[in-house]
Amino acid sequence: MELFPAVAIGGPPHAGKSVLAYSLSQALRARDVQHYVLRAYPDGEGDWANEAQQALVRRIRIKDWGSPRWVEHVSRDILNRHLPLIVDVGGRPTPWQEAILDCCTHFVLLHRDEASRREWKSLAQRHGLALLADLRSELHGTQRVEGQGRVLQGVITGLERGTVASGPTFDALVERLCLLFAYSPEEIRQAHMAQAPVETVVDLARLARALGTEPNRWQPQDLPRVLAxxxxxxxLGLYGRGPVWLYAAVATLTPPAPFYQFDVRLGWVGPPALTTGGEGPEG
Structure with a gap:
């Protein structure tokens, strides 16, 4: 299958990039548009950071600058993508961190003022990214679309942590991503399934429907029914969106037989084998 697009979201700190990435993903999931959000900045954020109480998020979120090895791994994951990607690149990439942008194909620019707009637009051009949207981010005010040409232009508002974006500018951006990510979900699924190293593969979305549970909204109380x-x-192979604890629990069912899971960055992978160490100095 052809290499999927990878759309980087960039802009200065506090422009709302993480909230936009989360909101876009929620809108695309509602339309069954296959994709994955890759947080390319090592601050431990995920969907939980927008859904949990923000006071708690501020307490447990850990900011990090990353390392060359981190950038190498993220770049590898983007290049090996098995789905269209939305890539949150963070607000202050250093020159050596910019290598991540070389692995992307498109760019959504969020800016707060003309200076930040020029800086980030130049960055996108330097790395050969096709500009998909050029949007001024304001916390309050009215959204408006100012241009619907090759590049979506306008004002987007309300990108505040703990909220989900909405409005005409946001909707226009969702439409552009739907067109860019216009791949058949079933064809993608079948292609991934065909690569599975085992005969029995469980699709978590279909499993959820079989158990009367909402797909992508697994709860701990669902676990006994899943294991039964x-x-x-x-x-066994496990495929689809699901929390880490669900994957870990299902993996305990298979030993001594192998277990595999589908990772949109790496394809089908198995957990590393654990070996016990030798006896300690006291026997």
């Missing part, structure tokens, strides 16, 4: 439903001690 799935076979034990047989080679």
């Amino acid at each position: 439903y799935l076979p034990e001690r047989v080679p």
